[in-house]
Amino acid sequence: MNKITIDNGSNSIDIQMDHKKYIIGNNMQEKRNLELMIKQFFQKTESEYRSENNLEAKILMDGEAVSNKRMLFLEINPYYSLIEDCKLSSKSLVLKYLEKKLQDKIYFDTIRTLDILFQSLAEEANDDNLKIAFHEMNFKQLLKILEAYFSDDFQKDEFDLSYEDVILFQIHLINEIIAHTEDKDMIIVSVNIPIITDTIIEEMKSTGHSFFFIFTNNYCEKMKLDEVILSEEELYDLADINYIFYEIEETYNEIQQVEVLKENMKKFVKLNYTYKAFNVIDELTHFSNK
Structure with a gap:
């Protein structure tokens, strides 16, 4: 795994990842902070506040600083407009x-x-x-x-496409951009989508110099556990099993076998973060009968 360090001058986070990292959880502020830390590195203008306080954004790969001139930054979001982009x-x-x-x-x-x-x-x-x-x-x-213009049998725009179609179209474009980009050392793709599906996960292609940071709200079976960051009272990188192991030992004076801990984490994530749409009428009926 690669260790990617993201630093905005006042905060720093180390992330262990191959090519994808899913940031899920209930703490929207932590997710937003991480997303902004990534974007700040590619910001061409500097605010007076950051200038006065010497807050310089950096991204390091395995401890080595990477120049943003040698990087490409791309974004995916559900509000993408085909009309405007075309x-x-x-x-x-x-x-x-x-x-x-x-x-x-x-x-x-x-x-x-x-x-x-x-x-x-x-x-x-x-x-x-x-x-x-x-x-x-x-x-x-x-x-x-x-x-x-977008077309299958007919010319279409975003009003004719499903939520998933809009995301998949952006992924298709980005996969092709990545495949034909040889003049950059690193490509970072920031994906901010409320719901992710196994189909979306399968379409995000991994290559040697591309890294997807996916900010979403739910867990899918196609996710690997070490590809997940949980955003709760703090950010927990589930690839860093040693940190979680020692936190449990330090807080509760309890030692768990690593394999047991991994299995428990998988069950915990699946139980608490799998997306489920409720039948409101059924739920209200059951609630009133309690």
Whole structure:
């Protein structure tokens, strides 16, 4: 496992992880703090408060500081707008996806052919007094004239997609961006979604230089126990079994076998954090009969 240290200048947290970490639990403030600590590292502007107090954000990989210039930061959220993202603004996820896709060498010949056709058109349209020319056709020029939209059988936007579909579409884009990004040492993806499903978990692909921090509220069977952080009165990284072992020993003077402790933790997490939608009518009926 990697040890990733996230430091905002006043607080620091060590996280043991391979490529995914699920932050679940009831303490929304702790979850928010961790999410903001990650985002702060990629913030280009510095507030007067942080400047005056020398609060510099850092991310370390196994004790070695990583430059944010050598990193890529991406986000997934349930309020993603296909309509806005397909306008291909500077922060557009679709734009990042297309930039990576069109730089693939399989498109080089096609783009070169388009360039030749544009130059040929310019020559045909020239007259004795007025000459025209097109910019050299490359992926950047193509992006300026592209129109993007989501489609399966019909063109759709976020109002036509389910909650899960919106999340899965973002994951699809990010998986492709990760697969075609070779100029970054580290890619961090912050995923903030209220409910996670096994399907969503399966679609998040793990690679050597990508790390998913998933802020959610429920446990799923596809999660590995050491991929979980519990956010309660403090943050408990369940990959750090030694910390939990010694906390139990120190607080209750009780020693548990490690394998027994792991099994108990799995039962505890499954019991307390598995999502369940209640039938309100049934619950009210049973409640009134008690």
